Amino acid sequence: MRLSRYFLPTLKENPAEAQVVSHRLMLRAGMIRQTAAGIYAWLPLGYRVLRRVEAIVRAEQDRYGAIEMLMPTLQSADLWRESGRYDDYGKEMLRIRDRHERDLLYGPTNEEMITDIFRNSIKSYRDLPKNLYHIQWKFRDEVRPRFGLMRGREFLMKDAYSFDVDYAGAVRSYRLMMCAYLSTFARMGLKAIPIAADTGPIGGDLSHEFHILADTGESQVHADPALLELEAETPGPEDDIDSFYEAVTRRYSAADEKHDPAKCPLTADQLVSRRGIEVGQIFYFGTKYSKPLNAVVTGPGGDSIPVEMGSYGIGVSRVAAAIIEASHDDAGVIWPDSVAPFGVGLINLKAGDAKTDEAAEHIYQALSGAGLDILYDDRDERPGGKFADMDLIGLPWHLIVGPRGLAAGTVELKRRATGERNELSVESALARLTEAPRPVSLG
Numbered sequence: 542m543r544l545s546r547y548f549l550p551t552l553k554e555n556p557a558e559a560q561v562v563s564h565r566l567m568l569r570a571g572m573i574r575q576t577a578a579g580i581y582a583w584l585p586l587g588y589r590v591l592r593r594v595e596a597i598v599r600a601e602q603d604r605y606g607a608i609e610m611l612m613p614t615l616q617s618a619d620l621w622r623e624s625g626r627y628d629d630y631g632k633e634m635l636r637i638r639d640r641h642e643r644d645l646l647y648g649p650t651n652e653e654m655i656t657d658i659f660r661n662s663i664k665s666y667r668d669l670p671k672n673l674y675h676i677q678w679k680f681r682d683e684v685r686p687r688f689g690l691m692r693g694r695e696f697l698m699k700d701a702y703s704f705d706v707d708y709a710g711a712v713r714s715y716r717l718m719m720c721a722y723l724s725t726f727a728r729m730g731l732k733a734i735p736i737a738a739d740t741g742p743i744g745g746d747l748s749h750e751f752h753i754l755a756d757t758g759e760s761q762v763h764a765d766p767a768l769l770e771l772e773a774e775t776p777g778p779e780d781d782i783d784s785f786y787e788a789v790t791r792r793y794s795a796a797d798e799k800h801d802p803a804k805c806p807l808t809a810d811q812l813v814s815r816r817g818i819e820v821g822q823i824f825y826f827g828t829k830y831s832k833p834l835n836a837v838v839t840g841p842g843g844d845s846i847p848v849e850m851g852s853y854g855i856g857v858s859r860v861a862a863a864i865i866e867a868s869h870d871d872a873g874v875i876w877p878d879s880v881a882p883f884g885v886g887l888i889n890l891k892a893g894d895a896k897t898d899e900a901a902e903h904i905y906q907a908l909s910g911a912g913l914d915i916l917y918d919d920r921d922e923r924p925g926g927k928f929a930d931m932d933l934i935g936l937p938w939h940l941i942v943g944p945r946g947l948a949a950g951t952v953e954l955k956r957r958a959t960g961e962r963n964e965l966s967v968e969s970a971l972a973r974l975t976e977a978p979r980p981v982s983l984g
């Protein structure tokens with residue numbers, strides 16, 4: 542992509558309304574714009590990040606056996622009356638009435654809808670287990686939307702729902718999702734800690750939140766420091782997930798509401814007690830929805846069994862912001878390779894100079910031809926502004942082409958994360974970049 546033709550409205554000044562670094566940098570780097578309180582448009586650069594995050598979430602859900610589908614954002618109120626949550630949910634639910642005076646709502650979550658779809662289609666224990674998920678916009682009319690995408694009103698969520706015939710099956714579904722989550726966050730360069738949690742309005746008796754430690758986090762979490770050192774490699778779906786799950790969950794962890802110093806086996810100074818950003822949560826809630834909605838299957842003996850369920854959420858849009866909270870410096874964002882909007886930023890230091898244009902164009906074509914995503918800064922601007930913009934948007938590699946280097950037969954390759962710079966021949970720079978890890982495919 543040529544920057545002269547792209548839409549990248551960067552800001553020089555810090556926007557006054559942004560209190561946390563991710564919000565500030567997403568506005569400044571031209572990734573998002575607010576359109577109403579807690580509601581954002583994703584500009585082209587931000588949208589590429591969102592889609593990469595989505596692609597990793599999707600790949601890991603698929604790998605651990607969940608099946609993708611898509612449910613609508615608008616839901617009928619009647620279903621929520623069946624579960625009893627229409628009144629319970631309170632003011633956070635956006636209620637809508639159509640022209641026929643029928644009550645609808647903009648979905649804050651989808652337990653009722655998926656249970657309805659399930660009960661109309663699956664009748665036998667032989668068709669279980671099933672885990673169905675979608676990646677869809679949600680709306681929660683938060684009293685205080687804040688921190689940009691961290692606590693929005695409209696936000697993108699991956700939500701999965703598992704159906705099993707018995708408790709043992711439900712536990713296996715839950716453990717598979719725990720592994721999928723740890724693997725998902727690790728692929729995004731994030732260290733996410735599973736924290737034992739209360740279940741809140743989703744209900745149930747087994748739940749973990751996944752937190753990224755950051756001072757700007759909205760929750761206080763307490764954990765055994767060993768949980769910060771989990772293996773980056775989580776077991777695959779065919780491996781021994783039970784031993785892994787037990788090794789993780791025997792370590793103490795608790796969200797603030799659940800933390801009880803009297804019951805904690807570690808003393809305060811042995812614990813990590815920090816602010817955390819909740820990027821995902823998993824729940825086992827048994828028959829909480831299947832019983833009132835009558836989602837039953839016929840068991841092996843011909844008896845009617847309400848299915849055992851769990852639900853598993855990831856705040857996809859929140860994750861995009863959490864990555865910035867975890868990875869930035871004073872100059873801007875530092876994207877991990879896997880989720881970067883473009884893998885390489887190519888800077889032409891003297892646009893309009895025939896030789897420099899020719900060399901930069903050659904590199905742009907060669908890298909694009911090798912399947913890399915390049916943002917080519919071909920604008921007629923001063924080098925200082927170009928460097929500042931490239932640091933701000935935080936692409937992992939910067940390839941700098943200027944007349945002085947070219948006269949000596951070199952270009953400069955900079956790694957954004959470390960600041961390391963190398964003068965290389967064009968051929969070596971191209972070879973390095975084609976071999977380097979790339980962002981996940983946008984599909």
Ligand code: 5CA
Nearest residue numbers: 650692693696700819820821822853854856859
């Ligand atoms: N039905 C369950 C799981 S599918 C559920 O709704 N869980 S949740 O309430 O914990 O939400 C899942 C994830 O969505 C959270 O972990 C969080 O990362 C994200 N999320 C929740 N509220 C917001 C919000 N207002 N803005 C951005 N992300 C949010």
